[in-house]
Structure formats: C-alpha cells, structure tokens
Amino acid sequence: MIQRIVIIGTGLIGASTGLALRAAKFTGTIAGFDASGTELAAALENGAIDTVLHSRAETITACESASVVILAVPVLAILDWMHLLAPVLKPGQLITDVGSTKLQITDAATRLFAGVQAATFLPGHPMAGKESGGAALAEATLFHNAMWLCTPPTEREPSAIEQEWRSWIAKFGARTLDLEAAHHDELCAWVSHLPQMLSTALAALLEDTFGNDPARRAEIDAIGGRALREMTRLGASPYSMWRDVALSNTDPVAATLLALEQRLQHIRENLKTPELREEFLLANKFRERR
Amino acid sequence: MIQRIVIIGTGLIGASTGLALRAAKFTGTIAGFDASGTELAAALENGAIDTVLHSRAETITACESASVVILAVPVLAILDWMHLLAPVLKPGQLITDVGSTKLQITDAATRLFAGVQAATFLPGHPMAGKESGGAALAEATLFHNAMWLCTPPTEREPSAIEQEWRSWIAKFGARTLDLEAAHHDELCAWVSHLPQMLSTALAALLEDTFGNDPARRAEIDAIGGRALREMTRLGASPYSMWRDVALSNTDPVAATLLALEQRLQHIRENLKTPELREEFLLANKFRERR
Known part of the structure; x- marks a missing residue:
C-alpha cells in the first residue's frame, strides 16, 4: 500500500498531483522538493504537499523510504534525478515521471532500473497543463478527463505498486494509455x-x-x-x-x-x-x- | 430616420445584424435576400428579417426605397451588388457592407458612389464571427464588445444617414474605428x-x-x-x-x-x-x- 510519496518539482503538474491525491482521499504523507523556494512554499500553502524537503540530500534520504517518487521537473532534470536515485531505490518502490518526451527517459529507465534489485520505473506523461506554470495555478481537477500516457519498457511485468499507482491515476479522473516511447x-x-x-x-x-x-x-x-x-x-x-x-x-x-x-x-x-x-x-x- | 432596411446575404453576419437591430429596438422593416433559400428561411424564422425577397430583381426594387442597404455576402459578391445597385440608389440612402477586405470595395465605392447624385457608401467590417456560418448560428449579441472597422473614402463629409447608422452600430455594443483601406x-x-x-x-x-x-x-x-x-x-x-x-x-x-x-x-x-x-x-x- 502506498503510504509515503515524494514529489520532486512542485510546479503546476507536481502540485496538481498532490492536490489530486488529496481529493482522491489519499491519507499518507506527501513530501515535496523544488529548486524554487517560492514554488515549494506555494505547494505547502495550498495543501499539495505536507512536508517540505530543504535540499537535494534531504530529498534523496526521503526517497529511500518512500513508496512512490514522482519526478515532476523538466525532462533533462528528470534524467539527472534518475541517475541520482537509481542507486538508492529498491524493489517494491515505484519511481515515475511526468515528462513531456519519453524516449530518452524510457531508455534511461531500461538501463538504470533493470533487474530484480531495482525499483520499478514507470515513464508517464499526463496530457494536461496550462500556458502558465507554477504551484499557485495547481488544481486537483487538472487531470480530470485527461489522458495519462505511459511508456513502460516492454520486457517487464507491471509490479504491484505500479498497478496501485495506476489506480490512483484513475481516481484523478484520468485514463492511462500505454504507448511505445518513440x-x-x-x-x-x-x-x-x-x-x-x-x-x-x-x-x-x-x-x-x-x-x-x-x-x-x-x-x-x-x-x-x-x-x-x-x-x-x-x-x-x-x-x-x-x-x-x-x-x-x-x-x-x-x-x-x-x-x-x-x-x-x-x-x-x-x-x-x-x-x-x-x-x-x-x-x-x-x-x-x- | 432609418425606416426600411434591406439585408443582402442573411448568413451569420447578415442575420446577426438583423437580430442586433431588433434587440436595439429598431421598429422599421427588415427585408432580406439570400442566394440560399435555407438561409433565408432560417433568418425569417429567427426574426432577423421580417420580409423575404425572392429574387435579385425584387431585391433591387426593394433597395430603391430602402433607407439602408447592408451587403453581407463575400467580398466578390459585394463588388457585384455594388455595380448592380449604384445606378438605382440616390442621395439620402446609405449602402454599407461587412466584407473582410476593404481596399477593392473602397476603391469601387469611390468610383461608383461619387458626387452629389450618389447614395452614401460606408465600407464596414465588423470584427466578429464564428468558424461556422449560417443564419441558424446568428446572435443579437454577436457584435457586443467587437470592433466595427470602417474605411470611408477620405474626401467626403459623413452624411446624416451615415451618422445615424453609426449610432445603431454603437447600440449593437460595438465600437467603430476608421482606418485607411489599404x-x-x-x-x-x-x-x-x-x-x-x-x-x-x-x-x-x-x-x-x-x-x-x-x-x-x-x-x-x-x-x-x-x-x-x-x-x-x-x-x-x-x-x-x-x-x-x-x-x-x-x-x-x-x-x-x-x-x-x-x-x-x-x-x-x-x-x-x-x-x-x-x-x-x-x-x-x-x-x-x-
């Protein structure tokens, strides 16, 4: 059961994911990190997160005991975080992202999160957004009726925690669709x-x-x-x-x-x-x- | 005082002009002509016009005694109607159009409606519309907050009837702005x-x-x-x-x-x-x- 969630990047999509979790009655903890203190404070204030992580080091430590880590930063920063977190995460944990492009991320996931010793990586892409970003514009209903595209590597079975995360996406009002990354x-x-x-x-x-x-x-x-x-x-x-x-x-x-x-x-x-x-x-x- | 109006072309803009006139308490007659019997019937049914003109000949006759003639057809058809109506209309009458381009129409107006024997031609262009046309989509509020661009030939004084017509445009909720045609x-x-x-x-x-x-x-x-x-x-x-x-x-x-x-x-x-x-x-x- 998913109990602890870490959201890395509390802008529009990251903070909206936190709000959507709460609207769907998620009762565990949601810790957040953002390079911008403003975004982080806004996410805390509107209830998208309940705990602030103050540094990269503190964030990596929090990820070690998280059920789910959500990477909600731009694509190149997602790739950076994947490299930082791969050595730390373990089987039974899920790491997912919300990046706009999926080929480089999915290729990296195949390399970094492979084998029985690895956490599950689910490359994801909710088709939702606004022309302006930021936690202040976040909404619990942002994903309502949206497609949440996933590009899982083909050679693996979906883990239990991945299936549970997909059920939360459904509770956000979104529909998942699996596609090949390219x-x-x-x-x-x-x-x-x-x-x-x-x-x-x-x-x-x-x-x-x-x-x-x-x-x-x-x-x-x-x-x-x-x-x-x-x-x-x-x-x-x-x-x-x-x-x-x-x-x-x-x-x-x-x-x-x-x-x-x-x-x-x-x-x-x-x-x-x-x-x-x-x-x-x-x-x-x-x-x-x- | 404007009493009789003829609208040539009862599609979206023509029919909306009729509806806007009625919503602004115009109490005179509004006769309409359209090459499409369907558009004409729809304009009559939704109250955009009160009299149907059945042919070009009947329309030309109705224009002879109209206060205002509104050409609400595509640009090339506007130019055709200008040639048909120039010999028929007289000083004291106003003829105006709602065409999307203004240089050819304004040039034609300068040639066809010149001198003391001529009716006033006011080239006009309400900046309003929808991606789909037709009288069925017409609305009295279509011009609300819209710009109604005019490109009058520079060498003439606005006639009394032109000024009165501009006051109706204002009653539609639109603002007129005069520009040079090119x-x-x-x-x-x-x-x-x-x-x-x-x-x-x-x-x-x-x-x-x-x-x-x-x-x-x-x-x-x-x-x-x-x-x-x-x-x-x-x-x-x-x-x-x-x-x-x-x-x-x-x-x-x-x-x-x-x-x-x-x-x-x-x-x-x-x-x-x-x-x-x-x-x-x-x-x-x-x-x-x-």
Missing part, C-alpha cells in the same frame, strides 16, 4: 510540440513586427479578436520547459515544422488557384470528426 | 487572415498525415488536447468566404505567410541553440501585454 514522441510532436512552436513563432513574429511601435501595437490590440488570442495563447509558455522538449525530441519536432513550412508555402503559392479549396476541404474534414 | 487590409492580414491560413494549413496537414489511417487517427483524437483543438478550430471555416479574402488581399496575406514560414524555419534550425530562448521571450512579451 511512437509517443512522434505523436506528441504533432499534437503538442508543433502547436507550441507554431504559437511561439506567430507571437514572436507579431512582437517583432509591431512591438516597437506603440501606435501599430495599439491597433493590433484593438482589432485582434478570438482568432489571434487563441493562436498565440501558447506563446506565453516558458522556455525553461520547452527547451528540454526541443532538446530531447529534436528530430520529430523538426520534421513536423518542416512539413508545416511546406504546407504554408503551398497555400501561399495557391492563394489565387483552386488548390486553396482543397486545403480548406481537408481542414474541414479534420475538424468534422473532432 | 492599412486595414494589411492589419487584417496579420490579425485575421494569417491565423486563418495557419489553422487551415495545420488541420489540412494533420488530415493528410493521419486521416487515412483509422488507428493513427484514433490516437491523435485520444491524445490531442486544448492546444490542438484551439490551433485547428479555424480549420472548420468555409472556403466560400476565404476564397474572396485570398483573392482580394493576396499580396498582404502572402507577405505574412512568407514571414511566418521563415520564422518557423528559424525555430527549426535552432531547436538546440539559445536562439530558441529569444523566440520564447519575444512570444512571452507579446502575450504579457494582452
């Missing part, structure tokens, strides 16, 4: 990383074009409506998180970006031809089924 | 036409990539969240309307598309460099002020 990263490049880079590109382009001219900027602000707001919303996303996505999923993201560049060029070259109609009909078809 | 079209390329083409391109690309493979398509549907939904929402927009935008604002739209293609290429080539950080910071700055 396939996960390719799919997420399309549905998440490409929309992010696109929104960032559009917002950056508009800032470059209008940001330095107050009069033109005011016109854009006055005229721009829902379309502009929606298409640039993700432009508020922090580099700190997306840097790691770009670094750990470079080729799939580059491939989707190139495909979109070519598509935009095709539209640009066909603004006055019937080809434009074909593009609109394809797009209509995509939306009809949503 | 400047309007350039701004709208950035805030409206580029987001539309982008959303269409992304949705069309996803349909091409996943639409023919039910298993992959199901994965995209399961995993895609708010980001994908928002970024492809405008993909549902109809070609019939956007064809005329592309044809009547080709150069500004092409220029914004090219700029975005280059921006995406820049991001693609810098997924692993600190340049990516600059793009995120610019995008963050754009969003901070919204």
